[in-house]
Amino acid sequence: MSIIEVNNLSKQFSYYKKELGLKSSIKSLFHRELLYKQAVKDVSFTVEEGEIVGFLGPNGAGKTTTLKMLSGIIYPTGGSASVLGFKPWERKKNFKQQFAIVMGQKNQLWWDLPANESLQLNKCIYEVSDHDFAMTIGELTELLDVKDLLKVQVRKLSLGERMKMELIAALLHKPKVIFLDEPTIGLDILSQKNIRAFFKYYNQQNKVTIVLTSHYMNDIIDLCKRTIVINEGSVVYDDDLANINAMLEEKKIATVTLLNSVNKDDLLRYGKIKEHGELEFTLEMNKENSQQIIKSMLENLPIADFTLEDISIEEGIAALYQTR
Amino acid sequence: MSQIWKNTRRYAYIYFLFLKYSLISLMAYRINFVFGMLVELGYIVIKLTYVYIVFRVGENINGLTPYNVTLFVGTYIIMSGIYSALLFFNFIKLPELIRTGDLDMYITKPISLQFITTLKSIDISVAVPNIIGGVIMVAIGWNQSHIEVNAANVIGYVGYLILGVITTYSIFLIPQMLAFWTVKTTGLTDLSNSLFDFNQMPMTIYNRLLQRVGTFIIPVFLLTNYSPLFLLHGLSRLEMVWGIAAPFIFLILVRIFWNYALRHYTSASS
Amino acid sequence: MRKYTKAFTLGLQNALEYRMNFLLILISCIFPILIQYFLWTTIFVSKGDSEVLGYNFNQIIVYTICAALLSKLVATGFEYEVSNDVKNGQLSKFLVQPIGYFQYRISSFLGEKTPQIIVVMLILFIILTSLSLFIHMETEITLARMLMFFLVVPISILLNFFISYCLSTLSFWLLEVWGIYHTFGLLSSIASGGIFPLDMFGATINRILDFLPFKYIVFFPINVINGKLPWDGIMSGVLMQFTWIFVLFLLSKLLWYKGMQRFESVGG
Structure with a gap:
């Protein structure tokens, strides 16, 4: 028992x-x-x-x-x-x-x-x-x-x-x-x-x-x-x-800081916007083609700073909360 | 049998720890100790003015001499000391324990919940002036009422005093238990505590109806009246028996009510 | 002037906010009144006289009711707030603001008392008129005396304010004061006649009480209404009330001056 x-x-x-x-x-x-x-x-x-x-x-x-x-x-x-x-x-x-x-x-x-x-x-x-x-x-x-x-x-x-x-x-x-x-x-x-x-x-x-x-x-x-x-x-x-x-591994999160503000539509092309401030954005993108996306972002956007990471377990669980 | 004995010793030792802890805490806040005594002295003076007026009037009231009345008021002062030192602070904290959910921790302990929540806090400071003052008044009243100091009288007096403590426990705990149903109890607390003051004067001054109600329904007169009445041969046989039985009846009622109320405990959502 | 009306309104709002509380306090008067009612009934029956310690039965009952309600009405409580203000340094805020602390306290106190005066006076008016209708009073409660009573009570409240205001300066010298305030309140309720009429205590005690302001808070106003005092006695009593207020006002100035010196030197 x-x-x-x-x-x-x-x-x-x-x-x-x-x-x-x-x-x-x-x-x-x-x-x-x-x-x-x-x-x-x-x-x-x-x-x-x-x-x-x-x-x-x-x-x-x-x-x-x-x-x-x-x-x-x-x-x-x-x-x-x-x-x-x-x-x-x-x-x-x-x-x-x-x-x-x-x-x-x-x-x-x-x-x-x-x-x-x-x-x-x-x-x-x-x-x-x-x-x-x-x-x-x-x-x-x-x-x-x-x-x-x-x-x-x-x-x-x-x-x-x-x-x-x-x-x-x-x-x-x-x-x-x-x-x-x-x-x-x-x-x-x-x-x-x-x-x-x-x-x-x-x-x-x-x-x-x-x-x-x-x-x-x-x-x-x-x-x-x-x-x-x-x-x-x-x-x-x-x-x-x-x-x-494992369930969430196929996603990546990019945090981007811009030099000057851009049109929101210009960002939507690269992925889903999760948070955004005046110059700071968090984007969610697919893991497989993330490299290409980043490359094109760096070419087309006035980027000041940039980080890329896996979805944290916190967020994974937050996603679980929302399922059901 | 030995199990019961072992348990009794365990509970007695835990109660001794409560006493010890309260003394340590008091030493940490010495000014509160002094103030506790000071305030109680103030209340004693108020109670004494009643006695003083009775002496000024000088006449027997309903067959009681002023010294008889002193005996009653002395007992009342002793009981106020016991109540406020051993019970009062536990009782007023109970609704708070329920409201904040602090009761949770106590529920998980392998010990009677009623024991730990209703007897844990002790404040000796309020007892000191009341016990000393009360005992002096009882001694004077006893002596001047020409009551013999023999075993039967002492046992009878102290016995009804202890029974009075049990009744006090029961009738002042009940209103606090309503907090299990999230009723606001502060108004009720004030009201029930002021019932205690009916013992300010001997119960014989009240009319028949009030005496009956205060003896059988809300037994406030059992708290401090039966000890002196016993000495003055003012108790009928029925009253003597009731004075012994009632504390236990009300204690059992409280116990039943407690268990019932506890089922209603939902714990504060945190 | 506007800021004092503001403080007054604040006190008033406070009183209205806690109206249930005050009503409960008034209701809790019933028990002591009941105890005394039975006590005096028994005493009068046992003694068989029409007068005990200078009072007949009706007079003592009227006294008990008035005393119980009046002592609740004159009660202060701001002394605890003052000691909080001293303890956590709130007082220094008033030093830089263009409103005097004294003016602030008295305005808000009077604001708090105003609705309470009206309520208690109304209750007393109803009780006293119905009592004089149904039972025969030895001394008539005349309309003139009732009016005088309504004038005297606010002065009593003011007098008690100054006593508490002097007492509150204790917090400049002592860190903890609640026990002293509480005990003082209990003793002053006896000394003001809030429990028994003072003349029942006998000559010796009264000689001491004559030197204290307390008797002008409860005992004196009730003597105005129950007819125990002749009119010239009332006039000299009112004079004594104002004298005490003046003396206590000066004393409070002195105590506050000393206290503030200490407050500033300690650094608040």
Whole structure:
């Protein structure tokens, strides 16, 4: 049996229509129109033990909602899911002791206390033995290089340091499944890199299963072999990340800076205009005849600067969002 | 059985940690500690003016001497201290936890959600003047009412005080739980907290209807009236039993309501 | 002059914006009034006299209602804004603008109070007339006294403004002040007669209260309307109100001068 199995999972939120103005707010005292929003619809996938799976999708696509259902925070309105053999939303104690969720925008550490106090609390909550506690803390602080910061008040830590402490707090009980919701949000590049390296190592060492959502493509590229792309509540892609590349490889992107402005029609001849400013243009063109196109552009246009690159995975995925 | 014992010890230790953390935090903001005490002193003075007026009037009110009234008001002050130190800040934060979705993290913990969200924040500063002032007043009232200091009286008084804490927990938590349905609770909070003030004077001054409502339906009088009434032999047998049963009945109701409300938790969309 | 009307309108808009809030505050007066109503009923029944501590039953009930509403009406709150302005340096903005901070504060405060005065006066007018219609009052609440009351209350509000304005200078010397403001508010509600009539506290306490401005905020206006004060007493009371306003005005000038010196030397 797979460690995570999700079948036709759906979540519908209901809310009342808000209307502005005095008249409608009086009216709403008696009758309010109930509206529904389908946040997640018929999502199905499985994750095997030890896998790292990336969840991608634009804002409001349903990634976080799915993670929240898988960690038992909210009830689904349809379908089923099993994590470690448990129904998450039954919130069994045994289940809670075996997984962890880290949300980049939420902290569980006590703001005014040194981090080791919050860790002590988690130790009691998760019933970790003294021996395991000392071992885990020693190992994780070493790996994340925060040994000296355990006794510093959390509010005095930098964002990156705080995130590392949050991770230690979440991994204290050696969870078998970890959900990461935007774990690197707001961090500087170096901290992002550190945290990615940590998860890569941690996953290999402990064979834990990780499901990760992120805005940062690099998080996904670095960590996840397999990616699930969600858009408007549905899975639109579930396969190796590399395959997205292959799908999109036949296109190239040219960024052109002109010396003086030209007629737009003169540019359309060379390819599809993706963005354009006063003198800057981004063009999409076919890979096969790109050389000829460039040659003719250089001859016919007053070009000041010029770059040519493959479509980035970001854009490839953006293209995926739009399919369907 | 040993499982229950182990769990109780675990929860007791976690509560001890909450206490320790709140003390550390208080030390970090020492001025708030001082101000907390100062403000509570102000409230005590207001409560004392009522007692002062009763002494000025000098007459028994409904059979209660001014010193009897002191006993009541002292108990009321002690209870305000306990409520604001142990419960109040948790309760007013609950709607905020729900609104911001910070409840999410707590839900995933292998520990009772109700325990951690309703008992986590403790503020000792507000308790200090209330407990000291209240105990002094109770001692004076007790002594001057010529009540014997024996085991039965002390156990009865303290027992009903503890039961009062349980009732306080239940009836002030219920309005906050409405936040699960995204109702604005601030107005309701003010209203329910001002119900507490009905204990400013002994419940015997109110008319029969109000006494009934405040005992059986919204049991505000159970919070601080039963301890002194027990000492003054003012409780009928039925009331004695109700005073013991009601806290648990309301606690169970709150528990049921809590579980029901939690199903309505949709988490803030982030 | 235009800029002060602007500040006045800002305060007014603020009051209208938070009208529900103010209404809720007024409604929350019902509980303390109810508690006192039952307290006095029991005391009068137990004692069997027609007068307790110099008040008959109707008088004390009228006092309780008026006191509860008046103390909400005179309440300030801008002292917290002042301390914010000092703390985050907003105050220096006013140093370069052609509007005095004092003028700004008082205009916006009066603007905020104007609709509240109208509402509270209307409520009191309705309650008092219906009370004097249905129950027999020992002293008649005459129309003349009611008019006088409506004149005196704005002066009380002004007086309380100056007390708070003096108090607000504390933020020049202390970093955190909320606890002091809050406690001061609680104590001044007792000392102004917002909970019990001051003459109930006995001679000793009253000798102290006579030296303080607080009694002219709530206790005095109610004595105007409940007929406890003869007309010459009212006149000297009004005189005392203006004297206190003048004294506090000078004091606030001094405190603000000292405070601003400190504010500028610290660098704001």
